[in-house]
Amino acid sequence: MKSVIAENLVKTYRKGAVRALDDLSLDVEEGTVLGVLGPNGAGKTTVVRVLSTLLVPDSGHATVGGIDVVKNPKAVRQIIGLSGQYAAVDETLTGWDNLVMFGQLYHLSAAQARVRATELLAQFSLTDAARRPIKTFSGGMRRRLDLAASLIIRPKVLFLDEPTSGLDPRGRMEMWGVIEDLVREGVTLLLTTQYLEEADQLADDIVVIDRGRVIARGTSDHLKDQVGGERIEIVVAETNIDKAKEIIEKVTHGHAAVDHGLRRISVPVLDGTQSLIAVIREFDSAGIHALDLALKRPSLDDVFLSLTGHIAEEVLAEQPGKKKRGARK
Amino acid sequence: MNGIKDALVITKRQLLQLTRVPEVLIFNTIQPVMFVLLFRYVFGGLGVGIKGGYVQLLMPGIFVQTVTFTLAATAQGLAQDMEKGLIDRFRSLPIARSALVVGRTLGDGLLNIVVLVVMGLAGYLVGWRPTSGPLHIFLGFLMLLFFGYALSWAGVFAGLMSKDARVVANVSFLFTFPLTFLSNAFASTTSMPKALQYFAEWNPVSTMVAAARQLFGFHNTFGATANSFPSQHPIVASLVYMVVIMAIFIPLSVRRYKSANSR
Numbered sequence: 391m392k393s394v395i396a397e398n399l400v401k402t403y404r405k406g407a408v409r410a411l412d413d414l415s416l417d418v419e420e421g422t423v424l425g426v427l428g429p430n431g432a433g434k435t436t437v438v439r440v441l442s443t444l445l446v447p448d449s450g451h452a453t454v455g456g457i458d459v460v461k462n463p464k465a466v467r468q469i470i471g472l473s474g475q476y477a478a479v480d481e482t483l484t485g486w487d488n489l490v491m492f493g494q495l496y497h498l499s500a501a502q503a504r505v506r507a508t509e510l511l512a513q514f515s516l517t518d519a520a521r522r523p524i525k526t527f528s529g530g531m532r533r534r535l536d537l538a539a540s541l542i543i544r545p546k547v548l549f550l551d552e553p554t555s556g557l558d559p560r561g562r563m564e565m566w567g568v569i570e571d572l573v574r575e576g577v578t579l580l581l582t583t584q585y586l587e588e589a590d591q592l593a594d595d596i597v598v599i600d601r602g603r604v605i606a607r608g609t610s611d612h613l614k615d616q617v618g619g620e621r622i623e624i625v626v627a628e629t630n631i632d633k634a635k636e637i638i639e640k641v642t643h644g645h646a647a648v649d650h651g652l653r654r655i656s657v658p659v660l661d662g663t664q665s666l667i668a669v670i671r672e673f674d675s676a677g678i679h680a681l682d683l684a685l686k687r688p689s690l691d692d693v694f695l696s697l698t699g700h701i702a703e704e705v706l707a708e709q710p711g712k713k714k715r716g717a718r719k
Numbered sequence: 720m721n722g723i724k725d726a727l728v729i730t731k732r733q734l735l736q737l738t739r740v741p742e743v744l745i746f747n748t749i750q751p752v753m754f755v756l757l758f759r760y761v762f763g764g765l766g767v768g769i770k771g772g773y774v775q776l777l778m779p780g781i782f783v784q785t786v787t788f789t790l791a792a793t794a795q796g797l798a799q800d801m802e803k804g805l806i807d808r809f810r811s812l813p814i815a816r817s818a819l820v821v822g823r824t825l826g827d828g829l830l831n832i833v834v835l836v837v838m839g840l841a842g843y844l845v846g847w848r849p850t851s852g853p854l855h856i857f858l859g860f861l862m863l864l865f866f867g868y869a870l871s872w873a874g875v876f877a878g879l880m881s882k883d884a885r886v887v888a889n890v891s892f893l894f895t896f897p898l899t900f901l902s903n904a905f906a907s908t909t910s911m912p913k914a915l916q917y918f919a920e921w922n923p924v925s926t927m928v929a930a931a932r933q934l935f936g937f938h939n940t941f942g943a944t945a946n947s948f949p950s951q952h953p954i955v956a957s958l959v960y961m962v963v964i965m966a967i968f969i970p971l972s973v974r975r976y977k978s979a980n981s982r
Contacts, residue, residue: 439807442811443811444807444810444811445978446978464813467811467812467813468813472807472808472811474804474808475804476803476804478803478804478805478807478808479805479808480732480736480805481803482736482739482740483732483735483736483739484739487732487735487739491728491731491732491735492808492812494728495728495809495812495814495818496812496813497721497813523739539808540808
């Protein structure tokens, strides 16, 4: 069963001049994780806002848990959790205060809200900091608390909009651990990210979006296959390049590309490890010493580059009214 | 029913904030008390010939000024929630659309009760003596609270329009500050240029100040001299203003909240 379905969503700003969502469709199978991958300004946040009932699309149709987000937003809000790009919690209050308050806003009784707050603080390793104002929290702790607040009612569908953007590597690793735990418990998750590595790590399925459209969809492996299979990359001494290239092409029956600057020869292969071993044997008998050798699969960076024609990080097209991003933690 | 309960949770949040950052409450009460003392002793000479002295006319003026500034406080509070993305979270919760803004205005109203009590006591210490009797004094304070509450809704709208809490606080102040001074709050309007006199006469701050003076038992000698409706019927005029302000800003704010876009 599909927990989330979005069909032909369109959302424009400035009277159509900016098409934040341009006929975007996607869906999430129940109990799976969909990674929505794209650069800044691709429409990731806009699609999350539409699916979480914060924004009404110009046209198109979307359901969450089978409920129409435009026609029955209140019912949708009963079954979703949302954690945005910034930790949306009250900074002057403590972690405990925040969770109890949000619990009561989810219509738990005061006692239930306190029980749930205690559980969530423990689950996210925040028990020790529970009585401190959020202001004193690290970026990673804020995000975890924000995530905890979105899990109060054990939502059927969870939306995480760039859950690790702006975090340091340690904060990111912690956040990944927390998300992986949730996934193991079987939550249905739609996660946006501009980190290719993150989608690779957390998502079952990935949609790549650019300028409000889905430009590719599949598993991480499937997307990588779209770009091409494996390649052998070998670095040899300058004097050996021509000889090495000859051997490699003979063994793999492929066309090898040579980067003279890096003294690197690379060639696409079908049976990766087999070919690599064969090449090394030939090198050995020819007396060529490989300085470095690797069997490479294309990264999602390569995928993005080949799909969009530009590198993910270099696109800085901002969405309207988001000027101040990056200025804050 | 749930709508009210949700709003009260938001109000409780604001009270909790005051316990976590007590400086806010302290500053909120010190500032008006400081105004009371400054005006009382700097402009005290203005009250020559007024029975009981200048402070009798001054106190209603400062009460109204203080509750007028609620506009800026509400605006800033909401703009902060917008800025931090908190509005998104509230909007994604299964609560009534009105809960956050109603809760916020109630919280600011409660804060005003504390502030008015402290100011009233400070006023008493420097010679303010309302003469009208307990019921009228109570009604006077009640009206002041409602005046602040009505303006709070203008603040809600301003806060939801903004994306920067500091800017909205400054803009609100730029709007409310002249409003409180182009009035009969601190000095007689008859010495103002003619055009300003008309403005001061119809200014809701003036009608509210005149209404409060009347309810506290003083003749408003600082009003404009014309026999206009607001001068003649300050209580009615003030009530009409409050209803009009809320009739304009409540629907505007609720509509704005529905499509509020944090950042």
